[in-house]
Amino acid sequence: MKKLFITLIGLLLLAPAAIAQNQPAQKGKKLIDQIVAVVATRPILESDLVDPENPEANKNISKKTKCQLLEMIVLQKMLVNKAELDTLPVQESEIDQQIDQKVGYFLRQLGSQEKLEQYYRKSLADFKADMRLPIKEQLMADEAKKKVVEDVKITPSEVKEFYNNIPKDSIPKIGTTWEIAHIVIEPAVNPDELTEARNKIKQLRDRVLKGENFSVLARIYSEDPGSAPKGGELGFFNRGSMQPEFEAAAFSLKKKGDISEIIKTSYGYHVIQLIEKKGEFVNARHILIMPKVSPVDLDKAARRLDSVSNLIRKDSLKFADAARKFSTDKTFVNGGTMINPQSLNTKFTANDLDPTMVEILNKLKPGEISQPIPMDTDERRKAFHVITVKSKSPPHVATLNTDYDAFQNMGLVKKKNDALDKWAREKVKITYIKVADEYKDCDFYKRWIQ
Structure with missing residues (x-):
């Protein structure tokens, strides 16, 4: 009971x-x-x-x-x-x-x-x-x-007591866990690429204003993988759901079919069409054109990252110091240490990572550094990163020594x-x-x- x-x-x-x-x-x-x-x-x-x-x-x-x-x-x-x-x-x-x-x-x-x-x-x-x-x-x-x-x-003594009171056959089994750090270099988009992206979204906006079907154009040209198959439709959203610039433009539209000016967010350039506006909610469709990083700039980023990695391998620079100095990712403040968004700690299992990352980690020993690897940022921009394994724990029955945080939380x-x-x-x-x-x-x- x-x-x-x-x-x-x-x-x-x-x-x-x-x-x-x-x-x-x-x-x-x-x-x-x-x-x-x-x-x-x-x-x-x-x-x-x-x-x-x-x-x-x-x-x-x-x-x-x-x-x-x-x-x-x-x-x-x-x-x-x-x-x-x-x-x-x-x-x-x-x-x-x-x-x-x-x-x-x-x-x-x-x-x-x-x-x-x-x-x-x-x-x-x-x-x-x-x-x-x-x-x-x-x-x-x-x-x-x-x-x-x-x-x-x-x-700590209560954590130990809790652990000791767990029946031996009920102690959880833990898969391979890693602590990971990375250094990211995201090349800046050069002005020519920005101009090209803006010109493309302007051409699409002009085509809509001349009578072409917004939904069809979104399906063909939009670079938002979530909404493009639906003709750019986002569904109903309220304030605080989107990036501020996008949200302000969407809510400023007055009637069904209205078309926004060109909007720039961290994702790229957008044009928005109002579908429906109901009180505090808006349903809209959009076309997104993302400025592309040129292959030359991507190659420069990869070579720069390779140079930084070589300094670390030669012990001329510590990985954490290099991350703080060179990384363009927000993890630079932690010396590149990645935080698991699910558990909010630094431990990752295979279930927390995509298969490609798991394959890379399985080939690295603690302290080793990967070669520069292409990646997409949270805003789906192209970048490179190098990864190091700070620690690796093989599959095991959980113990207080190796999995203290888990038992502390439990x-x-x-x-x-x-x-x-x-x-x-x-x-x-x-x-x-x-x-x-x-x-x-x-x-x-x-x-x-x-």
């Missing part, structure tokens, strides 16, 4: 998005709703545990699953109650931002405001209004959770779960909770209330 409770607490702590109830994202209800629980003054409905739109599918939802969902929602409501009592701040602007993000998602999925309103049988204004309370409560619960666990820390999560578990068990004694008779055989009800 305790294991199940801790698991559910962990879901609350680690995956709040899974608990947020998108109740506005429903058509008219097709079941007779009822209150199945009340926490303080907050009701929980049967429709929170099932899909009101699909009675047949609901037949396959087990009672155990409903009990687990109810337990999570009860805990969420308790946290909301704490946030309210402690007057924990939730900004209206933050609620608005969350609403805009969700509405933008639904608009992209369904294609237009009209289709959204038709599908959900309510106006966009009502749709957004219905989202406000559940989103506000989720943000309040998040703040309360942070407050409950904010002082929870884990010491132990901290458990300790936070325990803190939240303790808080919930205490608060349930002084919080009004009423559960419908049909759910009184749920495990959480037996533990907490009986």
Whole structure:
């Protein structure tokens, strides 16, 4: 029982998005709703545990699953109650931002405001209004959770104890892991290439203004691989979703079919056509032309990088110092050390990297430097980099010595779960909770209330 409770607490702590109830994202209800629980003054409905739109599918939802969902929602409501009592701040602007993000998602999925309103049988204004309370409560619960666990820390001795308490057959197996650093040299685009790219986008814009089909031209000429196959269409987006220059131009367009001036961003030159504008959202298509780095400049970058690498190999220059001095990548501040965007630490597994990179790393010993390798930057510009392996750990059963960070994170999560578990068990004694008779055989009800 305790294991199940801790698991559910962990879901609350680690995956709040899974608990947020998108109740506005429903058509008219097709079941007779009822209150199945009340926490303080907050009701929980049967429709929170099932899909009101699909009675047949609901037949396959087990009672155990409903009990687990109810337990999570009860805990969420308790946290909301704490946030309210402690007057924990939730900004209206933050609620608005969350609403805009969700509405933008639904608009992209369904294609237009009209289709959204038709599908959900309510106006966009009502749709957004219905989202406000559940989103506000989720943000309040998040703040309360942070407050409950904010002082929870884990010491090295506690990490060791956590590791020692893991059954031997449950210790995870770790694949090959690397710590990697690189030096990137991205050649500047020469003025002639910039002029050529701008002239090309101007010619395309002129063709659109003369009546040619924007979508067809985008499919043929646009260098945005994500939108070109869709005729340049980006789908609905709101402010803060795109680069500022692009966003300002898109939102300045007034009516369907309007064409922007030429816009320059870090990706290159764009021309934008408005498809639809609905309140805070815009759907537009664009054509992107990226200035090309000349083969001569790319070759110069590769040869310069090779020279830097040779200095490092001769011990005339340390890799980290060379990265700080020569690298054009943002990792230069870390001496070229790459950060894993998934784990936010410096360890990479094969699953975190593309196969080409894995192949290169498998050929390098720690401390060795690769030859200059062509690459694309985050903005899809051509560059070269050299890679070094700072450390390599072969496949192994995880140990405290080799994988301390992983066990530290796991132990901290458990300790936070325990803190939240303790808080919930205490608060349930002084919080009004009423559960419908049909759910009184749920495990959480037996533990907490009986």
